[in-house]
Amino acid sequence: MTASDLSKQDRTGRPFPVSWDQFHRDCRALTWRLNEVGPFKAVIAITRGGLVPAAIVARELGIRVIDTVCIASYDHDKQEALQLLKPISADIVALGAGTGEGVLIVDDLVDTGATARVVRDMMPAAHFATVYAKPLGRPLVDTFITEVSQDTWIYFPWDLGLSFQPPMKDGAG
Numbered sequence: 479m480t481a482s483d484l485s486k487q488d489r490t491g492r493p494f495p496v497s498w499d500q501f502h503r504d505c506r507a508l509t510w511r512l513n514e515v516g517p518f519k520a521v522i523a524i525t526r527g528g529l530v531p532a533a534i535v536a537r538e539l540g541i542r543v544i545d546t547v548c549i550a551s552y553d554h555d556k557q558e559a560l561q562l563l564k565p566i567s568a569d570i571v572a573l574g575a576g577t578g579e580g581v582l583i584v585d586d587l588v589d590t591g592a593t594a595r596v597v598r599d600m601m602p603a604a605h606f607a608t609v610y611a612k613p614l615g616r617p618l619v620d621t622f623i624t625e626v627s628q629d630t631w632i633y634f635p636w637d638l639g640l641s642f643q644p645p646m647k648d649g650a651g
């Protein structure tokens with residue numbers, strides 16, 4: 479199955495809200511694995527979703543050289559044409575010998591793999607890590623922590639707020 483075969487229900491039918499605590503724990507678990515793969519000379523965050531995990535991973539690994547590659551492809555849960563808004567900086571490309579050797583790329587998740595494919599093409603030898611992975615994108619990721627089904631929609635804590643929940647007896651699930 480390819481990304482274009484998926485209906486909205488196939489892409490987002492199963493909501494999976496993630497709290498700050500859970501996200502922090504999952505980022506630390508990811509770092510445990512990355513610590514065995516490194517060392518890394520620099521971290522590249524795929525903005526915007528990769529900024530938060532990149533900050534946590536870089537803090538745990540003691541890395542202070544951090545760059546961004548700025549990519550937009552979704553309007554909320556609607557996938558649109560992928561836009562490269564800012565490339566990887568020239569000094570980070572040079573640091574990775576032009577291939578990404580010794581560089582760690584971090585994103586919050588891989589879904590269809592479209593974003594990961596574009597960034598991987600920029601730095602084929604870099605190590606690509608995400609916190610969450612869905613089956614279509616999973617082959618593009620070197621290290622991740624939790625796999626969720628393709629019809630799961632992950633709600634990140636920076637997109638959520640506290641709100642009243644109606645009691646279950648009134649039909650709340």
Ligand SMILES: O=P(O)(O)OC[C@H]1O[C@H](OP(=O)(O)OP(=O)(O)O)[C@H](O)[C@@H]1O
Nearest residue numbers: 525526527551552588589590591592593
């Ligand atoms: O595997 P894919 O199907 O490409 O989807 C994954 C990408 O989609 C989201 O980014 P988004 O484009 O929503 O931008 P954001 O990070 O600024 O939220 C997410 O942060 C990943 O970067």
Ligand code: HPA
Nearest residue numbers: 552589630631632633634
């Ligand atoms: O499951 C998701 N959650 C949030 N953003 C996303 N962008 C692609 N897939 C997702």
Ligand SMILES: [Mg+2]
Nearest residue numbers: 525526527528
């Ligand atoms: Mg993103």
